[in-house]
Amino acid sequence: MHVLQSTLDPSSDQAQKNRAGHEELLTELRAEEAKANAGGGDKYVARHRKRGKLLARERVELLLDRDSPFLEFGSVYAWGTEYLVGAGVITGAGVVNGVECVITAHDPTVKGGTMNPYTWQKVLRAMKIAEENRLPVINLVESGGADLRKQVELFIPAGRLFHDLSALSAKGIPTISLVFGNSTAGGAYVPGMSDYNVFVQNGAKVFLGGPPLVKMATGEIADDESLGGGDMHARKTGLADYLARDELEAISLGRDIVEHLHWEKKGPGPTELGPTGLAEPPLYDEDELLDIASVDLKVPFDPREVLARVLDGSRFEEHKPLYGTALVTGWGSIHGYPIGVIANARGVLFNEEARKGAEFILKCNQSDIPILFLQNTTGFMVGTEYEQAGIVKDGSKLVNAVTNSKVPHITLNIGASYGAGNYGMSGRSYDPRFLFSWPSSKTAIMGPEQLAGVLSIVAKASAEGAGRPFDEEADARQRAETEARVEAEQRALTMSGQGFDDGIIDPRDTRSVLGIALSLIHSNDIAGTRGYGVFRM
Known part of the structure; x- marks a missing residue:
């Protein structure tokens, strides 16, 4: 199995900005957790x-x-x-x-x-x-x-x-x-x-x-x-x-x-263990996860850098690496438990990515392998070219596969989770066994600027259709207010406060949290779907 090679430069400006941003968010998170720990x-x-x-x-x-x-x-x-x-x-x-x-x-x-x-x-x-x-x-x-x-x-x-x-x-x-x-x-x-x-x-x-x-x-x-x-x-x-x-x-x-109780697990125990009987740790320091993920969601990052610090031995067998490259799929293991991985490499899901993800989910189900979804998506691509190419049909294939998959899903939001991309990447409404978030993550129908802009365009078209004058100043105020509201609503703290995840975790704890979650999952049988609903071809 291929060993991932990291190209991270922790001394770069972007890495240092990422670390500073995460440390600020983690300080805020710890302060809120302290309130819970203090009880009444x-x-x-x-x-x-x-x-x-x-x-x-x-x-x-x-x-x-x-x-x-x-x-x-x-x-x-x-x-x-x-x-x-x-x-x-x-x-x-x-x-x-x-x-x-x-x-x-x-x-x-x-x-x-x-x-x-x-x-x-x-x-x-x-x-x-x-x-x-x-x-x-x-x-x-x-x-x-x-x-x-x-x-x-x-x-x-x-x-x-x-x-x-x-x-x-x-x-x-x-x-x-x-x-x-x-x-x-x-x-x-x-x-x-x-x-x-x-x-x-x-x-x-x-x-x-x-x-x-x-x-x-x-x-x-x-x-x-x-x-x-x-x-x-x-x-x-x-x-x-x-x-x-x-x-x-x-x-x-x-x-x-x-x-x-004499309780026993039904699922298999860890199988991908080294010669010492323990899982091999990643080759790279998990502390560097603070340097990798972008606090500014407009700045992309490679999820393979995350996987290199989470997977056993940093080993990853990538599936279809040359096709649908905005979505990374492949196999590895975490604390000895085999896992399939679906991760957003670039924010947008195109037709190829949707088909690639659906096929990979079927393969994991055939092999009874749980799936880890690493969310960082702005949703499915829009526009005449993509609509005519069948993005609705292809996106539906991915959502269908996620819906009817029976192997356990673990979802981790490491960036953005917008629009139907949230559904195709096994968001909360698709019942993953566990869903965790990084402090910098955001979840919404779409980004604040896009949402406010859509409302503005609709309002302007409505005014023109009715022959009413359009108040540009009022529209500018409304856009600013909408952007500020959505920016607050999409925060990890807001999502977690509403119960839309199972907790916000320190990125450096990702491997440990996923290992515990996988162990919990294997208390039950692990079996995939052998038949699916209709896929629109």
Whole structure:
């Protein structure tokens, strides 16, 4: 297999501009992640500790195997909204007693762990990751249930969580709840739908209606322990399978439960390993990824430079290197897992690139090889020449192939992801198993200047058609406002805040993140499609 040769000059002006730009964006990202890590703030953290309780992230850390990684999902979820960054819940994947699990942990320092619309979306995404990749789920529960002030936004979608927990169990995917505090109202169904439950004595409170609601509904005066305490559920209802004396014992019991699952992966393990039994690292330093990707998306860069710092041994067998050269396709491996790669070399997708990409996806499906999409595209080419050459038909071939591909997809936005190019490169609406973004990436229907210009042309044509005068000054103001709005909306932070990816990652962590994602994917069967829908020829 060919070994990629890098031509990067880290001392060049462009490389230094790229690094400076990425460092600035990463500083901003770390500041936003710090807000999520701070939970509800010093006042509520101190109150929580005064009650003798562990923080949500401490619970996660103690649950995981020592020194094992935790791949957090949506670390800046809800950024740019009225809710706190992180949406009051931690979700991610980590190793518990040697088993890769999806973990959710409510943060009780954020409004008592109550769940807002973004909380539910984030948890439901974690459930989908568990279902698609066949990963046991561990819920670290301490939540006051839904935020009743947002009931109209919550009631219908919230029911999906209980549906998904039950569906996971029916598919033989274990679900475990460790209940540290409140699990009230609809939240009571989280342990109710779980396969295994551990309740903390004098801490867990699991009931449909707490004392205030019971008094309002029936007139009965009751206390928390009688209604839903851990001891009551362990002795009377049987909802608690285990009663822990404290939080540390609850976490220990959770680890014991995972151990006795005797869980095994269905997919193959790493196969592309060196003579030492380990995957060969890339020949080039991953730190140089900050020098490679352009913060200014108008400046192109070669995705092979990225692959040289991500693939095992920097080895890459390129497919059709002389055809459709704006799209790079080929095979390599990451941490020993074989992978097909589809990467944008130049922003625009032409007819040849669309056909090349579709064919490559079919080949990966025939060989049961997962596909990594490296997005940096402005979309499919437009214009009379390309329309007459059938860009709609060819673009549809690529979208068809992506849609009906059954091998797992991992998508990484390393630049632009505009228009239908987002669809052809397995964007969020095409259900990749995982989708991550670099801080410099942008996603939109089209670039800000193009979008504002299109609206301006349409407005001018409309005025001319109606015989109205066209206000050039007002149009200039409108264009400037539109460009500024789209520029803000297309940012990685905005996209991630809305849950349109699974997290923004430091480019230097790309190989590690992709390796973890591939390992998670191989917990399930890996099998490609053997038949496709109609391709318009």
